Amino acid sequence: MRPKPWKTLASRAVYENPWMRLREDVAEMPDGRTTIYGVVTFGDCVGVVPFVDKDHVLLVRQYRTGAHQSLLELPAGGLEPGELCNGDVAP
Numbered sequence: 001m002r003p004k005p006w007k008t009l010a011s012r013a014v015y016e017n018p019w020m021r022l023r024e025d026v027a028e029m030p031d032g033r034t035t036i037y038g039v040v041t042f043g044d045c046v047g048v049v050p051f052v053d054k055d056h057v058l059l060v061r062q063y064r065t066g067a068h069q070s071l072l073e074l075p076a077g078g079l080e081p082g083e084l085c086n087g088d089v090a091p
Helices: none
Strands: 007-016 020-028 034-042 045-047 052-055 060-064 069-073 075-076
Touching: 007 034
Parallel strands: none
Antiparallel strands: 007 020, 020 034, 045 075, 060 069
């Protein structure tokens, strides 16, 4: 049996910048209780898994302020409006 979906009763924008949005929803759970639920959305983005050979992938070291340290990550980034994932740009 599929779980019953949660119902969004209200939403409010908390924060927004050119790369992401944060909102806070009041959600009703299947048992009737309500809770606050944070939702983060991002624009279109792309990530790659660059294989150097069949046993090795390339990672990049990126400083992340929230983690207060440099982390190893897959190369990734946001897409500009109209930019396609295959490297071509829409006319």
